[in-house]
Amino acid sequence: MRKFSTLALATLVGLHVSLAVQVAHAGIGGPTPVPEPGTLTLLGAAAGVVAVRAWWRSRRK
Numbered sequence: 001m002r003k004f005s006t007l008a009l010a011t012l013v014g015l016h017v018s019l020a021v022q023v024a025h026a027g028i029g030g031p032t033p034v035p036e037p038g039t040l041t042l043l044g045a046a047a048g049v050v051a052v053r054a055w056w057r058s059r060r061k
Contacts, residue, residue, distance in 0.1 A: 006054040013047045 006050060009050055010047060013043060013050070016043060
């Protein structure tokens with residue numbers, strides 16, 4: 001079950017990042033709402049923490 005929840009969390013983070021990028025390219029003929037670089041950095045850091053934690057748990061078993 002832990003593998004599933006780690007996978008689910010990683011999938012949600014990836015989906016959130018892809019949606020943020022799609023919003024950045026969705027505007028036609030006007031100003032486009034672009035996520036701040038800090039937001040994407042925090043999402044990437046959170047995904048890295050999730051990956052390292054999953055690796056660390058699987059390594060100890």
